[in-house]
Amino acid sequence: MTSIDTLFPLGWQHYLAGGLLIGAGVALLFVLTGRVGGMSTVFSSSWSWLVRRPFFQQPRFTESRSWRLVYALGLVLGAALWWQLVAGGQPQTTGVATWQLFVGGLLVGFGARLANGCTSGHGICGLGSLQWPSLWAVLTFMGTAFLTANLVARWLS
């Protein structure tokens, strides 16, 4: 069992259970409504309420913006349920620096929307529909993420 402990020092069950639940959410959305539930599009479609530029007024954003926001609201509710039921409402915090969160976020938002998908859009929905371009996208962002995270750990610690 030593090798399992090395790969998953914090245990593995909660990872697999969480992944199956995420898949169940995406599958449920598809079976009942036919919708493909990636997460990053909501960050473009929601701007369509405020920004008149033609890019944001494309039908793919204006026609999906309502349900995408409801889906995002569900995400918040689900996490809140976990927080109250499992984590007992313990305060959650992170030690990652504010500038890293903000600058990283900018790149995540810009990159995911340029690539038309993120860890859920390409990673879960794209791979789930066996799309080769999504596999290349996942390998690309995993590659640059590995590189960045390791370099940052070396330089900032």
Added chain:
Amino acid sequence: MSAGRNPVARFAVTLLAGALFGFGLALSTMIQPEVVLQFLRWQDFGLTLVMGGAVVVTALAYKLIPRLLKEPFLGGHFHQHQSQWNRQTAVGSALFGVGWGLCGVCPGPAIAALGVGNWSLTYALVGIALGALVQGWLAKE
């Protein structure tokens, strides 16, 4: 909601699907940037199980359901994730990875973190929203 039958049911299902997703993200600790960064530094391979588990369930649904059902239970049609491999996808994915490796937060967890009161992650959430705004602003169409 979008045009179609059963607007109330579609609302409820979309909310429930999001809630399953959010509960799963929280349970698997993917809303904690430290855990994601540990994966990216090859110290904990949990993320492979999260993504693997989610992909298998999703793949089964995407593959089997359209064969068994003519249309979704609540009407409409089965959509497809359309990915293309081109310069935009390549550059966008590379930039996404740099950002993800810097902060350990991707779009789903940034939203879900609001539900657990981890307000620090709001910096990432705002960053993602602004990044998406800039991308659309600069896009030709």
